[in-house]
Amino acid sequence: MLRRSLVKLVIGLVLLGNGVNLLIFLLGGLVRGNPPIITGTESVLGQIYADPVPQALILTAIVISFGLQSFAIVLIKRAYIVVNTDDLDKIHSTEEDDDY
């Protein structure tokens, strides 16, 4: 993300987003082979089970970050066409005192 190229910036953002998703997954406490299903004879879950909440959260987070990332890709394409550079250091006309 610290690169000056716009494309690499977006790649960094994508990686970051996926990293956070994995973090949610991990912090939910991974358990193998124990789905949170209450069998007919019991009324509460007996043993340690896989928490379904983080999975629901990740699903939401993936959808959101997917939307944001696709926006980012369109944005940098547009930025490349309009500004005609891929270099972040050359994007500085917002600091100039122009009027439009």
Next chain:
Amino acid sequence: MITNLIILPVLLQFSLAIILLFFWKKIEIQKKLSIVGSILSVIVAGTLFNTVYGSEILTLQAGGWMAPFGISFVADAFSTTMILLASLSSAAVSMFSIVTIKKARMKFGYFPSFHFLVMGLNGAFLTGDIFNLYVWFEVIIISSFVFITLGGKKVQIEGAVKYFTLNFLASMVFLTAIAVLYGLAGSLNMADLSGKIKSIENQGLVQVTAILFLVGFGIKSAIFPLYFWLPDSYHTPQAAISSIFAGLLTKVGIYALLRVFSLVFIPDEFMKTLVVILAGLTLVSGGLGALVQTNMRKMFSYLIVCHIGYMIGGLGMFTVAALSGAVFYLIHDIIIKTNLFLIGGLVYKINGELNMKRMGGIYANYPALSLLIAVPLFSLVGVPPLSGFWPKIDLFAESFTTSNYFLLGCFIFGSIITLLVITRFWSEAFWKKMENRERRPHIRYYDQAPAYEKALLIIPILFLSLISLYIGIGAENIFRLSDTIATELVDNSAYINAVLGLSK
């Protein structure tokens, strides 16, 4: 009490935005629908505020799943006040945008995104679930991305790259914080978390999570080391868009900070000191930034940053009086900042210039209009009977009693800088003689506009100025309100009981 009334502000904006999508290219219908919908939402927000203020906190458990398992929506005095303010200022902006937004931009979904944005704001104010808060934040930023790129000029795209990157980063930090919090406490309901967070053994990790939240919300609300994206992007879109950004987007970050740090993480000494220092530096650096600008809208952007410091400072001191001052300032600031950018738009329409050095002569040509504009400018500076003055009493006095002399100094510094900046703006744009210069053909000047367009430009400013006047002159009522809110923030048992359905 459980009621479906709570969800109405969100639902109204949502259905309005969907209906507007059906009239994609028919902007005349869109304009009318948007105005009607905004007025309706003011009425709904007013009703909700009246029901909640002074009586009990309303809750809604989504889908009938009881808290802490389902998603809860909570309407207490604080959130309904914010919703009322959001709907008031969005109504004014919706009216202002009818004449200032170019037709081509309206055709590409200006109004639908506007109402999606307000929906996101209302949702963020109402939710009682921290992951749901994240989702509302995303709704807000996605709509704001549409706004900031709408038009596709060079500066806009460049501003958008910065705005996008920093906001995406903030969301990711926020999401990380949520993940760690869930791993620690096993809950996402803020009222439930409030009880659970104290029983966690690893308090060091809780502290780290709190810092992550501070950073995430800090980027969004533009506090000291994290504000650089704001003055680089807020001045690029058109006036109506900037004013909704200025009035509400950074303030939703402040709201989230106040909510999370009063409910989930009660600030300890270290946290208070940290927040106080950040507030002081925000005031100083924002103020200095505003001082050197000659571009009118960039100067206003720095003023936003500067004034964020007052609210963060109130949070940092964390006493009832200080929080009351912060909430009062928040109420005042939403209205005044929206108005300030609308005024910026009007001044641009009159002069056709954004550089203050090339402005002038507004007072000579439009004396009555200038007097109207003077009211919000004076309240911004904090001239006594007007709205900017009252919250400062609380904040100044409280920083004195809690012996935060550094913060007190920064408060005073911020006020003086604001005074200087606004005085300079007034003398450059209003009092200076207008030199004759050529008019640029692509701008529609104010005096070329027909009478009804002039009215639509002035009515929103008048409307917001009247609200500011009321906040100033009826300060007693606002104080009572902000005291109620601050008491509820410090003693959060009423909120928790209402959400979890416990008896009092």
